Amino acid sequence: MTSAHNVSEIVDENRTTFWIRLKYEERLDTTVKYYTSKMVIVHIIAACGLSISELYYGLSYPNQCPIEPMISTFLIVHGATKFLWIFLNILAIINARFLYGIINKKSLARRLILINLLLQFLFAIWFFSWFIAGNIWIFRNKNHYQSSNSSDTNTFCRQELYDAAMLIINVTYGGFAVTLIATIIRRLISRKKQKNAMNNQ
Structure with a gap:
């Protein structure tokens, strides 16, 4: 009796493990x-x-922005790390199209x-942190900088640099919103298709 009970537990455990593995593979397949x-x-x-x-x-x-020297650094690092994200996505595309x-x-x-x-998750944490830092550096000087007198280093920031940084921040927010x-x-479309497929069976 005990032996039969143990066999039953093993079978149930194997079914559970198989179901978890199946779901895990389904999610990864969807991602691929x-x-x-x-x-x-x-x-x-x-x-x-x-x-x-x-x-x-x-x-x-x-x-060119002594009021906030980190603005140009923000743009360089932000642009470079975005290229890392692009590289990871290209690797994922090669993986999905070629290997899979x-x-x-x-x-x-x-x-x-x-x-x-x-790797993308770790990158996202860094990207988000740096993006927030960039927001602080740019927005805290919005009403305090001037671009007409470069000798006044307490308030000067090159107009082109500041405008570009502000535009890139706003475009990034817009991109997040559109992606979301x-x-x-x-x-929603995918769930609707799944429901229709189940109803037609």
Whole structure:
């Protein structure tokens, strides 16, 4: 009786483990498939444009904002780290299209996408922290800087540099909002399709 009970527990445990693994693989497969979508390409192109702009203004106007010297540094670091995010996304696309799609190494592709997601998570923490710091450096001087008298180093900031930093901050907020709305709409459409598929069975 005890032996039969133990066998039953093992079977139940195996079913639970199998179900958890199946769900885990389904989620990773969904993530891998996301990296074959056109939305990722759009994100990469937009991020490239912003990164180039940030690096251009940050490197072109060094020491041109004595009221807040960190503005040019913010643009350089923000632009450079965005290129790291672009690189991670390109690796994820190669993983999804080549390993998962063409040569059908699904198990390896899942492991690599998990590593990629962990790296992107660490990057997101850094990116968010640096972005908040940039907001502080830029917005706290909004009503205190002037761009007409460069000899007054207590208040001077080059107009082009400050305007570029402000525009990039606002575009980044806009990008976050558009991405959030697009993600919500995509998930709602996906759930609706799943419900319709279940109802048609």
